[in-house]
Amino acid sequence: MKSRNILILGVLAVIAIAVGYTLTATESPEAYLEKVEKERERQFKYLKYNIESPLTELQKKELRALEHYPIDPKYKVRAKMVPVEDRRMLELPMTDGSIEKYLKHSWAEFEWEGKTVRLLLLQAAKEQDKRNFFLAFADATSGSETYGGGRYLNLRQDGKNSITIDFNLAYNPYCAYNPDFACPLPPKENIMEVGILAGEKDYKK
Template sequence: MKSQNIFLIIVVFVVSVSVVYMLTNSETTEDYIEKIEKERERQFKFIRFNIDSPLTAEQKQGFQALSFYPIDPEFRIKAKMVPVEDRKMIEVPLTDGSVEKYLRHSYAEFELKGKPHRLLLLQSVKEVDMRNFFLAFADATSGEETYGGGRYINLRQDGKNSITIDFNLAYNPYCAYNPDFACPLPPKENILEVGILAGEKDYKKE
């Protein structure tokens, strides 16, 4: 299995996605949409052409585009970070039955569509920047319009007790494209009953 490669793609996304988060108060909706579109184009090019892509050579030949929900600024949310009382390392199960260690760091509390939610923020044991976090979640679209094993968002703390969660940047784990990869599964705290109609949809083989 290629679970060791999962961390590398997370690092790549953290670096690139952090640029998207650097939004100013004067930014227009059009500016925001343009930034998300550029990130999606970068993501497509990585999956289509990069040597570290999870796609096989055969898959790349027929790969034309990634599938996304329309960009919706309402799914970009400022959340309050609440430290986990029993902060400790846990073993997160992967899709191949193995485990990876993550720190249970904080809960991100926010409102979406008028309802309160709370998601668990994890931090990899390999993370060198203590302001970076990993969010794996599943929702009512999982197994229907989106990958059944959930989706990921890489987050960066942007305030003393706050963090921005942009579901428009939710992306598929490697195992959504290729079962030879092992990917972390969302913890039970991060299984949402609502549908997150934002971010990447499921990969459909041609």
């Protein structure tokens, strides 16, 4: 077989593998819903049964379910990561008046309802895996349908310059369940004017 034919076959094989990977890696709507539901169930079980749960024993006994918005795939967005120019440690205020330090790492930029949204991605001072990020945000639902102190997302960079933000996985900080816990408040950069109708709703005692 001529070397040119071998090269062509090799290229075709690589294309076939790439296409096959794309097809198998593409998540079906059913699989996506199941993944989000499993994460919500994991969160519920942690709060109800784990010894490190912020809930009191009485709260654990009375907890029947966590309230969430219906799962909506449109709230799963792909964002471009833009490095922060003045990358430095940020002193984030806590609900008890203390502060906690996070690195201002990158902006997560994405289009939402015809507008460009920029959210600040933070990294814990002691974070060893540099692909892990923390996103604390508040939106138009904060203080009404969702916790007034904002909600959180734990994110992992999954592209060279991109990251997936799935607001369906947004969860409440510990202080939403128990005021004895101190939680970081969202930075001013992450206070959104729009309502994010996804993720966990406010905890009802």
